[in-house]
Structure formats: structure tokens, C-alpha cells
Amino acid sequence: MEAIPTENKTQPGDDEPKKFVLKTPKGTRDFAPGQMAIREQVFNKIVACFKRHGAETIDTPVFELRETLTGKYAVDSKLIYDLADQGGELLALRYDLTVPFARYLAMNKVTNTKRYHIAKVYRRDNPAMNRGRLREFYQCDFDIAGQYDAMLPDTECIKIIVEILSSLDIGDFVVKVNHRKLLRGIFAACGVPDHKFNSIYCAVDKLDKITWADVRKEMVDEDGLAPSVVDKIWEYVQLSGGIELVEKLSKDKNLTCQENAVEGLEDIKLLFSYCESYGITNRVSFDVSMTRGLYYYTGAIFEAVMTGRETAVAAAIDEECSMGVGSVAGGGRYDGLVGMFDSKGRKVPCVGISIGIERLFSIMEAKALESEQKMRTTETEVYVIAAQKGMVEERLKLCKALWDADIKTEQSYKKNTKMLTEFQYCEQNGIPLAIIIGQSEIEAGIIKLKIMASGEEREVKRCDMIEEIKKVLKTERTTNV
Amino acid sequence: MEAIPTENKTQPGDDEPKKFVLKTPKGTRDFAPGQMAIREQVFNKIVACFKRHGAETIDTPVFELRETLTGKYAVDSKLIYDLADQGGELLALRYDLTVPFARYLAMNKVTNTKRYHIAKVYRRDNPAMNRGRLREFYQCDFDIAGQYDAMLPDTECIKIIVEILSSLDIGDFVVKVNHRKLLRGIFAACGVPDHKFNSIYCAVDKLDKITWADVRKEMVDEDGLAPSVVDKIWEYVQLSGGIELVEKLSKDKNLTCQENAVEGLEDIKLLFSYCESYGITNRVSFDVSMTRGLYYYTGAIFEAVMTGRETAVAAAIDEECSMGVGSVAGGGRYDGLVGMFDSKGRKVPCVGISIGIERLFSIMEAKALESEQKMRTTETEVYVIAAQKGMVEERLKLCKALWDADIKTEQSYKKNTKMLTEFQYCEQNGIPLAIIIGQSEIEAGIIKLKIMASGEEREVKRCDMIEEIKKVLKTERTTNV
Numbered sequence: 014m015e016a017i018p019t020e021n022k023t024q025p026g027d028d029e030p031k032k033f034v035l036k037t038p039k040g041t042r043d044f045a046p047g048q049m050a051i052r053e054q055v056f057n058k059i060v061a062c063f064k065r066h067g068a069e070t071i072d073t074p075v076f077e078l079r080e081t082l083t084g085k086y087a088v089d090s091k092l093i094y095d096l097a098d099q100g101g102e103l104l105a106l107r108y109d110l111t112v113p114f115a116r117y118l119a120m121n122k123v124t125n126t127k128r129y130h131i132a133k134v135y136r137r138d139n140p141a142m143n144r145g146r147l148r149e150f151y152q153c154d155f156d157i158a159g160q161y162d163a164m165l166p167d168t169e170c171i172k173i174i175v176e177i178l179s180s181l182d183i184g185d186f187v188v189k190v191n192h193r194k195l196l197r198g199i200f201a202a203c204g205v206p207d208h209k210f211n212s213i214y215c216a217v218d219k220l221d222k223i224t225w226a227d228v229r230k231e232m233v234d235e236d237g238l239a240p241s242v243v244d245k246i247w248e249y250v251q252l253s254g255g256i257e258l259v260e261k262l263s264k265d266k267n268l269t270c271q272e273n274a275v276e277g278l279e280d281i282k283l284l285f286s287y288c289e290s291y292g293i294t295n296r297v298s299f300d301v302s303m304t305r306g307l308y309y310y311t312g313a314i315f316e317a318v319m320t321g322r323e324t325a326v327a328a329a330i331d332e333e334c335s336m337g338v339g340s341v342a343g344g345g346r347y348d349g350l351v352g353m354f355d356s357k358g359r360k361v362p363c364v365g366i367s368i369g370i371e372r373l374f375s376i377m378e379a380k381a382l383e384s385e386q387k388m389r390t391t392e393t394e395v396y397v398i399a400a401q402k403g404m405v406e407e408r409l410k411l412c413k414a415l416w417d418a419d420i421k422t423e424q425s426y427k428k429n430t431k432m433l434t435e436f437q438y439c440e441q442n443g444i445p446l447a448i449i450i451g452q453s454e455i456e457a458g459i460i461k462l463k464i465m466a467s468g469e470e471r472e473v474k475r476c477d478m479i480e481e482i483k484k485v486l487k488t489e490r491t492t493n494v
Numbered sequence: 495m496e497a498i499p500t501e502n503k504t505q506p507g508d509d510e511p512k513k514f515v516l517k518t519p520k521g522t523r524d525f526a527p528g529q530m531a532i533r534e535q536v537f538n539k540i541v542a543c544f545k546r547h548g549a550e551t552i553d554t555p556v557f558e559l560r561e562t563l564t565g566k567y568a569v570d571s572k573l574i575y576d577l578a579d580q581g582g583e584l585l586a587l588r589y590d591l592t593v594p595f596a597r598y599l600a601m602n603k604v605t606n607t608k609r610y611h612i613a614k615v616y617r618r619d620n621p622a623m624n625r626g627r628l629r630e631f632y633q634c635d636f637d638i639a640g641q642y643d644a645m646l647p648d649t650e651c652i653k654i655i656v657e658i659l660s661s662l663d664i665g666d667f668v669v670k671v672n673h674r675k676l677l678r679g680i681f682a683a684c685g686v687p688d689h690k691f692n693s694i695y696c697a698v699d700k701l702d703k704i705t706w707a708d709v710r711k712e713m714v715d716e717d718g719l720a721p722s723v724v725d726k727i728w729e730y731v732q733l734s735g736g737i738e739l740v741e742k743l744s745k746d747k748n749l750t751c752q753e754n755a756v757e758g759l760e761d762i763k764l765l766f767s768y769c770e771s772y773g774i775t776n777r778v779s780f781d782v783s784m785t786r787g788l789y790y791y792t793g794a795i796f797e798a799v800m801t802g803r804e805t806a807v808a809a810a811i812d813e814e815c816s817m818g819v820g821s822v823a824g825g826g827r828y829d830g831l832v833g834m835f836d837s838k839g840r841k842v843p844c845v846g847i848s849i850g851i852e853r854l855f856s857i858m859e860a861k862a863l864e865s866e867q868k869m870r871t872t873e874t875e876v877y878v879i880a881a882q883k884g885m886v887e888e889r890l891k892l893c894k895a896l897w898d899a900d901i902k903t904e905q906s907y908k909k910n911t912k913m914l915t916e917f918q919y920c921e922q923n924g925i926p927l928a929i930i931i932g933q934s935e936i937e938a939g940i941i942k943l944k945i946m947a948s949g950e951e952r953e954v955k956r957c958d959m960i961e962e963i964k965k966v967l968k969t970e971r972t973t974n975v
Contacts, residue, residue: 034559034561035597035600035601035835035837036559036601037554037555037558037559037601038555038557038558038559038583038585039583041555041557042555043552043553043554043555043598043601043602044552044553044554045552045602046550046551046552046607046609049550049551049552049553050550052553053551061900064872064873064902065897065900065901065902065903066897066902066903066904067872067873067874067902067903067904068872069527069530069531069871069872070527070530070534071524071525071526071527071530072524072525072530072533073518073524073525074518074519074522074523074524074630075556075614075616075630076519076522076630077518077519078515078517078518078519080515094577094578094580095577095578095580096575096576096577096578096587097575097576097577097578097579098578099575099576099618102519102520104519106577116516117524119516120516120517120518120524121524121526126527127872128527133556135556137580149555149556149557157907159907161907161908162907162908162909165886165907165908165909166907169907172894172897176897286887287886287890290886290887290890290891290894291890291893291894292894354516356516390550391545391548391549391550391608392545392548393548405646405768405771406767406771409768409771409772410771412772413653413771413772413773416546416547416653416657419542419546420546421545421546421547421548422546422547422548423547423548426638426640426642426643426646426647426650427642427643427646428643428646
């Protein structure tokens, strides 16, 4: 596999004055064929899973009216990329795929759908503060919209996360679950006023990046909570476990009087029972400190983290998640978002997940590098070689016959070629078969078929060529599995 | 298939004040599942063709430094979308995929590759002037970079266009070919000064949109050509035909003294001979009026136009190409572009094509509507139905077993369902199989498998379920081809 190009590469050491600054914009990068081959593998597995669960797909524009995006996230709006005002509309690049999805549902009056959407999103993150963070990256979302019974769509979202992470074979992981209603109940029980809930979600959300002491300080100094209130919150957010923790909290006197807490706990109980039927309970952990930063969540929330410490994966996680954050998927229920776009406030309940695809790519790239297996960037099956100079016309006709039979075929774009160079090309690019033709083969109406792995050569009648190649390719594919 | 949502749909007739302007930005649109299903079909066929020809893929950012894009097109730079200045870099959304590709090659010192790239590009077109033109649309590019022998990569590009348009089965088409060097030779022979060539390419390029009288006026009034020069150009740009026209021009006394013209004609001759080997001569037409507007072309240029007049296709072309332009693919050789990015001006010869994918989508959508065949937006194979209320746990377990066996499965997200509603869902969504379970089936360790098309029901042992379903799906797929 080729080396991963570093971001913002420039050309140093040139004597002549530069015509251009040869770089990609800050926070963006190119992806070379080797990286794209891995991306395609990952995308294929993810899309296969989404389709297995009956999802359809939609597409929305890369930019939206700025007012569509603002006020929906409770993140610093400086993170939203503006376009220059060039025709009367104030536009901005999408920050995620969830808000555009909610806008789509409201605009087209769609009340139920199960859709996935894989596309780039944009965040004007400050790379000085967040080393290595990209401003342009893929998101890979699956959402279920519609009025359904509690926790059935939600648990399927978790099942999908488990299927995807298992299929990528990148080590152990766990899906943390929590519930915004339970958190509201806990916060209320601790004495946090309603209007400060969103701010406290964000503060608690930082617990996997900074210490409790710092989070505590933020809650007291910035959010103005009494230290006694903050200390009560700490008692709860330390808790994590399985169904037994849900049972325990259901008996907590402080919470049983909070309607939100009771409802949240009921939901989590149901979620655990459905996880049992799906056979994924071992992958699920109830974690009270997990809050998800975003504003729009209203119910169950999820976050998948890698727990494995295999060499390649561990290194990639350490690299990617330099602040100790190992989240590779997340999501939750957002029942209010669509209503925010509807003129009559009509609600469409939604739950969804977003796969942290860039992080998964990094892990897969590290794995590929470690395995030292050469990654193919093309799928060429046959390479056509002339044993003599010229013979272009014959080569073109052979290629035509192979392409027409849907066999992936290449040949040199040079009129005169050298056999040795051509064989080297096949080896370097992992092409399994070569066809060699010379004057004598043409006269005899045959081709020489060389199986590159074994070096075996056989003569095949021109009229049997396609059938023979398809047979050999099938065998090669089977033996290489 | 659902109706195609019109652009910029708003919600009329609401009494209450609107919370938001519920629309997509000017010149952009959402794509609904039915449209996406067609897009996926088209993309799959195109990518299959690119891979059949041994291409790898890369990705570059949606925006570039503004200076990377400007000065490379000879189009009005007002068409380039700027981002707001938000951190010291002046950025703009890419106008096409060719200039970013050239920047990528120069930056990473890549001297040869065969790559495809499918991604969105942006043009701040004025919709008032160009009705229906989108500001955000997909491009689908294939390029061959490297120092190779004349016309071998170029002709393969034409072969690829022919393969793709044939595979989509949307009617007759022809690939117009011409050569920038020949045009230079012709212009020089007619008396056009060198520095006006680019401007005259653009003027001639308008011939499929406006009359010769108007083009002539532009050349005289705006480009300052003498009427006698313009009239000589007209003698040439009316010409089109096959290899016999190439032969005729090769004997044209005005052109034989123009080195550029001679070289261009030699190339076209070679191209026709390679087309002969590829068996695509019937699809190729040499057309002297075809110039391609863009600045960067240096050699052979191509443009595929639909000539078929089948009802659906014709209507879609008329709709899409309201100004009489039926181009669905185009491209050509651009040997100088990469050098413009290299500090030492090192050249990388390139030739490439861009498939007019949005136009192809419109034609395919029109075809799908005409055929009245219901387009599936999901690939669900099995739907799990309970014959009694509840039974959620049993349904979840069945789904798990099916998903684990990679069978595309759905079930209701409601705890209690009605059999009739469930069967209707299967019919509406073209789901081929339904599994029905009730208490008696569970006790007997069986399932009822219903083949929706025939209505046939059979009892299958739970342990044979996966095998039986896979067998039935295979048969169903074969009979539905």
C-alpha cells in the first residue's frame, strides 16, 4: 500500500519561484488509490448492513440556508462554514447529516422512512486546538423516522452498530447506552434548574477528555451550579453496568419521584430485553456519564467505543483519538427536531446512528499496513501482452472481446512493449492472468494464457478463450480466499 | 416511483407565521429514495465499466484554494462559488474534477495513473439565464495520465463512453470527435491571430445553442475578426463525417502547410483506425464544429450526443436540454494542465472524459416513469409477520437469525400488528417473501413461508429455514429476470 500523504504537503527546495501554493485547504486532504480501496471495503460492508435492515437512501445538498443549520446543535456556531454571500442567500456547509435529514422530512412531509446517507460534512474546527481533526470528513448515517412502539427502532440501531463493527473485524468494542430523560430526571433530582440541562449535558460529555475536577469547576464557575448540586451529579455519573444497574436505579428514592427518570429507566429496561432477543447484551453497557454533546437528543442515546488493544488497532486509536476518545459510532433519539422545521410544529419521532467512518478508516489502514499484504487498487483480471513489437490492432481486438465479456482487462498504452516490463506490471499490480500473443499464436488461432501466481502457461483456442478465462478466474478466486 | 420533488418547494397556505424558510438553496435539490435507486443503478454500471478498464479511484476535497481554480477554465470566474474568508485562506468550491485532479498529480508527483472520480461539483450559474440548471451536480470522470503513444488512451476513452451509453440502453447516440490542433491549424489558415484561438473555440462552441448568424456577429463585433476570416471559418465548421472527411482535409491545400492541422489530422486518422479495431466506428463522427468550451484541451476532443427519438428519452432530452444541447458525455486531451501546477512546469500528458450523469439520470427517470414498473427503493427480501398480537421477542429472534445469514429482513416496529396491513406493506414495497409465525408454528418448530408473487404458502422447519429461503430467493430472482 502506498504511504499516506500528509496533509498540506508542499514542494520544498525548488529554486524557481512557485507558480502556485501547491496544497489542499487547511483541514482537508486528498485520498490516494490505496486509501480509497480501503474506504470502498468499509463503505461496502456498512451499506450492505443498512440494506440488510431494509433501508433506502436519500441525498441532500452539501450546503443549506444558514438559518436551517444554526440553533440546532448547541455547538459554537463558529464551527459552521459559511459561503460568501453571492446572490442574496446566506448559505453554510452542512455540519452533519441529521439536521438536513430533519429539514428534508419536514419539507417533503415525510412521516416515516428508514434511510441511510453517506456524505461529507464540514466543521471549521481549529486544528491548533484539535490536532489532526479534519474540517471535511465523511459521515455515514442510518435513521428511522416514524411513530412506532418504544425501543423497537432504537434497539435495531444498536444491533446495526454491533453488526457493522463486528463485520470490520477490528477488535473488541462496547456500545454505551443512556437516556436523556433519565439524565433530566437525575439532574432535576440533584437540583439543576431545567434551563441548564443542555449546558450540563455538554459539561458531563467532556468527562472522557478532561478530569472530573475540571468538569466540576466548569459546572460551578460557568454554569453557576451550587457545589452540593454538582457533587450529587457526580454520584450518578460514575455509575455504569448492565440491567442490574437499571434495576437498582429504579428503586432509587430520589429518582422514583421524577417522572422523566422513571420513563427513561423503563425504556432502558425494554432496550435490554430486546438486546437479549438480538443476542447482543454482551456488547451493551448502561453508562450514566454518557450524554452526547448535541442539543437535539430527547431519548435513548448510544455511543460505541473500541476496547480492544491489539497492536495495529491500538496504535490507530491512540493516534486518532489522542485525547482518549475512542468513539467509533454514536447516535440517539431526537423526537423534536423535525417539528422545529414544521410551520405547525408537527413532530416526526426519529432515532438514528452515525458511524465514525474516518476513525474506522484509520484503524483499517493501520491494520492493512501491519498485515503487509499488498492492497490492490484496481480489479484488473487479465493483461494483454504482445510477444513482438507492434501488434496493436490484435491487442485492441483482444481487449474488445474481453471487455465485451465483462472481463476486467488492461494492456499497455505503448505501441511497442517489452515482455519483461509487462510481466513486472502484472506482478506489481496483482493481476492474476496474462494473455500473450505473437504472430505464431495469431496464425494458429490460439492465445497463450499465463497464470501469474503459478507461472503456468497453457495454450487456449481463441474461440474458447472467454470460457477458459472465466473458469480459471473462478478457481483463482476460490484458492485465494 | 414517487413524484420528483420540484426544486425549492415551500409550504404555502399556512396561517401561522413560519419558523423557517423551508427550502434548499437556489440551484440545489434533494433526491428522494426513488431517484436515488435510479442513480445507484447508473453509478453501478458506470463504475463497473471504469473498473473493467483497470481504473483506480481517488478523492479530493470539495473546496480548493481559490487560486488553484482560477485561470484554468476561460469561463466567467463569477461561476466559481467562493467560501467566506474564515481563517486566512481564500477558498472556492470545485468547478469540475479535472483541475483538482491535475493539482493532485502535480502535488503528489504522480506521473501516470488511470483513475475515476465521482463527486459533486459546483457552478454559480444564473438560473434565470439557464433554466433548470443546477448549481450542485455530480460529475463522473475517468482520466488516463502518462506519457504514452498517440491515440491509444484517447480511443479507449471513446470506447468507454460507448460501453457506458450502450449499457444504459437509452437509445441511439453518436460520439463526435475533433482535435484542438486541427482547429488551431484551421483558424491559422483562415487568418485568426494565435491569441484569439481560445475566444474563437468558445464562440464556435455556441453553434449548438445559437445560430451561425449570431456566432458570426460575436466573432466580428466582440473578437474583432474580419468578416472574410469569419466566413472562411464557417466553410470548415460546417463539415462533419467519417474517415473520408479526414482524408479530404488531408489534401486541403490551406491546411497542408499548417503543421498543427497536419498533426491533428494524423491523430484523427489513427483514432479512426483504433476505433475500427474496437468495433465502434459506427458510433464515431468527425465534427469540425465541435470545439468544447474549456481552455485546457490541447488535442483530441470528444462529445457524445443522444440521437434517439424514443418517446421517454426524447421528452427527457427536450426537458433537460431545453436549448437543443444533447451532450451526455465529453472530454479530451489536456497535456498542459498539470504543468501549470508544477513549479518547474513538468508536464504530465492527460486525456479524460466526463459522463453527464445528471442528464443520464433524467433520461433514466423518464424511462422508469414511462415503463410504469414500480421501482424498489429497498432490497428487503423477507418480511417477518406475527399472526397474533405481541410475539415481539419471537420476531426479533427470527430477524436476528435472518440478518446473521445475510438475508435482507424487515419487520414492523409496532408490538401489535395486523396481518392484512403487513401483507399490504410487502406488496407495496415489492418484498418477495413473508414469514408468518403464530403460537402453533412456534410450538411445532416451524415457520410459514409465503411467496408473495404466487401467494403460495409452505411450512418449513425452523432449522431448514435459512437454506430454504436462500433457495427460494435464487429461484425468484431467476424467474424475475
